[in-house]
Amino acid sequence: MKAFVFKRYGKPDQIGFADVSRPLPKSDEILVQVHAVGLNPIDNMVPKGTFKPMLKFQLPATLGSDLAGVVVEVGSGVTRFKPGDAVFASIFGSGTGSLAEFAIVPEKAAALKPANLDIVQAASIPMVGLTSWQALKDHIRLRPGQKVFIPAGSGGIGTFAIQLAKYLGAKVGTTTSIGNVDLVRSLGADEVVDYKKQEFENVLRDYDAVLGTVRGDALLKSLQILKPNSTVASLIGPPDAAFARARGMNAFFTFVFGLLSRKIINQVKKRGIAYSFVFVHPDGGQLAEIGKLLESGHIRPVMDKVFPFEQAKEALAYLAKGRAKGKVVVRLK
Template sequence: MKAFVVDRYGRKNGIRAGEMPDPELREDDVLIQIHAAGVNPLDSKIRDGEFKLILPYRLPLILGNDLAGTIVRVGSHVRRLKPGDEVYARAPKDRIGTFAEFIAITEDAVALKPKALSMEEAASIPLVGLTAWQALVERAQLKKGQKVLIHAGSGGVGTFAIQLAKHLGATVATTASAANAGLMKQLGADIVIDYRKDDFAAVLKDYDVVLDTQGGKTLEKSLQVLKSGGKLIGIAGPPDPEFARQMGAAWFLRAAMHLLSYRIRKAARRRNVDYSFLFMRADGDQLSQIAGLFDSAAIKPVIDRIFPFESTREALAYVETGRAKGKVVIKIR
């Protein structure tokens, strides 16, 4: 099958188009013919080797983390799905490879595609949708009447998270450029702060939740807007000891993550705020619930560009510019 492959880690090595063996089907797997794949900043980070210590992939590696497509075959233990089903999924972290014509993944990572969405629209959802769901619903337990700040509202995670938070009944603030303020309001943001001109920490206070996608100084400054007992959830790091435990990391990696996150955890404790790092996981049941939000028109997809399969390298480069509004998608079939 045709695929885009990483042979060696590092930006300068990039990815190549090539032929790879068809996936092997295990008894709990479904084999999916991929119609479209979402492109995420995570793809570049994996290509560059940023996760090679905690996600030790075997090279050559097919890149790509989320997809929409049609099931063509199922394993002997599969009961919920069948050939012909139109599905979408975030591939489990140890079995990625959606920049390809086919993929085999476990049934429990897969959900029926939202009926209201095209394959390209559905492929834009799994990674960002699960990230927002696991941050706001599962971890923050965001409730009606609470206040949430979502950084980088015009990005893939941001455009979904704003809509989800509004659907849950929260007051939503976000940071974005002035040029994207109109889009942020359309998606449901109550307050849009121009990150180039205004200091969000000087404008906002007594927030219940912050979802940070930036890390660094933005993460640290976010503590200032939270009320006592608030929750700061970061998806850009630094990883915390709980994440290391969940990953089953070796002792030296656990020690490294403890040190990396010590400063922000200490600062959070001083303010009686909870800091946690989120690396989202594949979850077909959650994707089924997310599909219902699209079919009821509670949330809509936001897609910046759709690239043809042969332009996968260009799609990845475009995402790396950080200028995409919403998601970038590769049309494979």
């Protein structure tokens, strides 16, 4: 079968298409014929080796983690799915990828495709949906009436997280450029800052939580808009010692991550703020709950551009520019 792989870390010329063996599902896995793959920024970071301590791949490895498609084979222990079922899933962290004609999906990571979404829309959801769900519900524990700051509101995470936060009853502040103001307001944003004209920390006040999505000094600046006893959940790091311990990393990485996060940890402690690093994990049960919100219309997918499979490299390059409004998807079928 055809797959889009990387053969070595840190070598852009070692990324491309290859013919690989069609995988066979184990007892607790399903084999999915992939129809579409949603791309995420981490797909460009993995081949660089950024996540080598956290994600284990046997090279050459297939890129991609989100998918939507049709089940063609199930393992002997699978009970929730059968051949012919349309499913969507994230296989992030499983050691394999989704940018291929067929992909192995653990049964526990998959959910039935929402009936009202087409296959491309469904493929755009898993990573951003699960990340937003785990950050806002599990880490922040967002409650009705609270105010949450979700920067970069027109991006893949932003467009989903704003809608989920509004569904949870929160008020949402965000940043975007003037051309995307109408988009983020249509998703439910209450306070919108044009980052090209204003510094958000000079405008926003008395927030209960921040979802860290922007690299650079934005995370530290966001502490200025928070109340005491508030919460920061960061998707972009730095990873902390608690994260290393939770993933069973050795003492060396626990120490290193402790050093990397020392500055932000010291700053949040001074302000009485709780900090956590969010590293998404696949969860078919949560994805099924997200599917219900999509079917009910409480959340809608926001799409930017769809590329054919043959242009997977161009799709990743487009995503890397950081200008996408919503999600970038590769279509195979």
